[in-house]
Amino acid sequence: MARRSRSERLWLRYLILFTWAAFCLVPMLWFLSIGLRPRTEVITAEPIYWPTWSLDAWHMIWRDWPMRAYLINSLMAIAGSVVICVGLAIPAAYSLARYEYRGRDDIGFYILSTRMMAPAIVAIPIFFLFRNLGLLDTVWALMLVYAAINLSITTWIIRSYMLDIPKELEDAARTDGASDLTILWEIIIPACRPGIITAAVIAAIFAINEFLFTLLIASTPAAYTLSVALANFSGGTDGIIYNAIALVAFIAFLPVFLVVLMIQKHLSRGLTMGAVKG
Amino acid sequence: MAAIELQNVVKRYGAFVGVREFSLAIPDEEFLVLLGPSGCGKTTTMRMIAGLEEPTEGRIVIGGEDMTEVDARDRDVAMVFQGYALYPNMTIYDNIRFPLRMRGVPATDHDRLIRRAADMVELGAYLDRKPGALSGGQRQRAALARAIVRQPQAFLMDEPLSNLDAKLRASMRVQIKHLQRELRATTVYVTHDQIEAMTLADRIVVMNQGAVQQVGTPDEIYADPANTFVAGFIGAPPMNLIDGVADGGTFTAPGVTAPCPATLQGKVVLGIRPEDCVVGGGNLTGSVYGVEPTGDMTYLTVNVGTRQVEVKAARDFRAGLDTPLTIGFDPRRTYFFDGATGQRLRHGS
């Protein structure tokens, strides 16, 4: 009796899991097939499920578009924003995790709450701000915006990891003769390296995914990133160039996927800004 | 090494008093133990000596120099923590080296000093390991090595043995005492374990609820407790404390009578250590509640009226539950305390 109900449950478990796996994978594989077919086979009277495989899109994105420049723009904006972000987040997180002072919890919550700000709400003022600063259509503007978007997340993730470091460690370093900054640099930062890496990876992913600001700020190809380049493949008289879009989507997906595999253990903690320890 | 002096030190957290009026001179080379239950202010006192916490009032003088407002990092005291506090990202070698680097000891001396410190705690073979790859006892020794690698003004140890298992604790206890004697290091040691306090200390400070209860050598603390708190905290099992009434040279409580100084009158507490009781004799009448043979002796718990009294009986003593029996007290070893304040009432005073 007990045995039967258990095997029934296993049967149900795998039905559910495999169904969802199919729902995840089939659209992805199909989209990949879009990227690997000639444009003539994308939109047809009858959908084509087994196309003539071709690297048309691959050649097109490198030949007809400045893909290399898009990639470099994306990389620069993302790397720069992650550096700014983590650089500001570490001291802030340390302050929130380790010191007791008036207003600390309010400051911490303020930082958290900027995560809730819809990009659309601040889009217009930020657009004018960058226009007045002459930063529209530059990678610098993207860098600054991405850093701002991610600062709350990185601060809270790193803070959560810092809270896990025993306070004794700092007391020991202090009696050993270390200054506050030495303690932060030599003890705290190495001890919460997984947290910092997790925060950086998640910040990078959010930066890659950012769409609205990027659309507004990068309105000429000089500052196009991958995410806006996608939108660009849909502009003009050619209509939406789906095979190029699909291919770029997978080009962006691959590095992200590999990096996420490395921080898998920390992913849930990172995604919840430290609130759920995985 | 240096002498440490606490002058009227007070620590308040808002309305809560962590440490009350603490004054004490710790001479050079002394091994001083702060003993008390958790929350009694002993750790706070030590942290104030280390400079990790600032006293609300009073001064702290180390080596003749007023250190009250000096940063922890410039006090030149070394501290060993309960959780060892080894830097997890550094090897043991780098852990021991850290204080040398921080204090600007010339780099050419580092290796020699580190190896010597590691040899003292027999950790020479583990220098290139990270703390995570060491056992609890090895970590403890690494923490000790990090403290002794420089010659600090004083050692501060905050329950350094409480995370070890009982057997290791006993052997580390001996090592620490040996090390302290050899280095002739002024040491302040915090513990809640009275065995550690008795075995290690030159002098013990017993604390409770932020206040010093008694300062004295282990012998004094044991043989001459200042109040019921000290009497009830020291000894395993601790002193029996029996509430009763003194009148005309006789102490009486339900089931208990004993001679007492004729000067005592009214409510008093009689104290008698389990080891100063004998089965048979006429001071106490009760019945057996429990018998616990340990091999070298037998712990006997006796029901007397509504209370229980512990007795250390001979190793071959056995008795069934509820067996009626009488207990005698060694009359030279009875203590009397004020029934209201708990303060010791000295014979003949």
Added chain:
Amino acid sequence: MTDALSNPGAVKAAPVTRPRRRRSRTMRRLFPYLLVAPAVIYLLGITLYPGLFAMWQSLYFVRFNNATFVGLENYADLMRDREFWQALWNTLVIGTISLTVQTVLALTLAYHAYRDPWVKGWRILFLMPMLFMPSAVAYLWQLAFNDGRVISDILMRAGVVDATIPFLSSVWLARLTLIVTDVWQWTPFLFIIFVAGLQSQDAEVEEAARLDGASWFQIFWNVSLPLLRPVIAVAVVLRGIDISTMFASVTIMTAGTPGGMTETISYFIYRTGFRMFNFGYASAASVVMLVLTIVIAQTVVKRAFRSGRA
């Protein structure tokens, strides 16, 4: 060894005397503020400044480089604007349905996956959609639903329908495409968090319940779920915030059609500002949203994160 010990001077290096630093109390008190200040100033730059700017601009009628002061007229117009309320309502409806579906799916999947021997494999497999750019995912489903008619084709082959479904011409079908897109990409977010939450639960509690004779559903409902509540709260709140700012899929897939019934509030602000160049009016909408955000942050979010940490 004893040689060094009997002569402590031999161990001692050249005596290092350092100045005894007496750091002032003010400095010590200020230090944590100094650490947190750069981040806060930076964030004020993208929240306080834009907030004030939007408030200021919302009082003007802005056309190209001309700004005419109109007082609260923009707000008055906004309150009467059927499209604004519709956008708010659309965001709420699409968001609520999508969030509910995702939560239920993620809970079901997490509960069936977390004790599976291949849980790591399931996690990696399931999280993949989340790692695509949202704009790319929008194009994927746009092609599947509309431009490529793949969904219709499959349903026709299965005999469910006999003609191509016009997904963009029906309110609920258009909303459905947005919901499917969001569910496909973001259910993994909740799934991964729920799995982590379930895995960190004490297995003994569940075992005790099983020994007490509870069925798996009883265990899930009475034991696992209540323990998971703080985790669910945090995850759902974070997901809810992101859904409420849904933008990429709307821009790419429906652009608000049919008849503005899939226009979200983010898209409304974007369209008013950057398609109709009515910046003052868009700013007024931004300010209203900002106020709403602050209210929600102060109530729901604060509570969720507090319980999540407990």
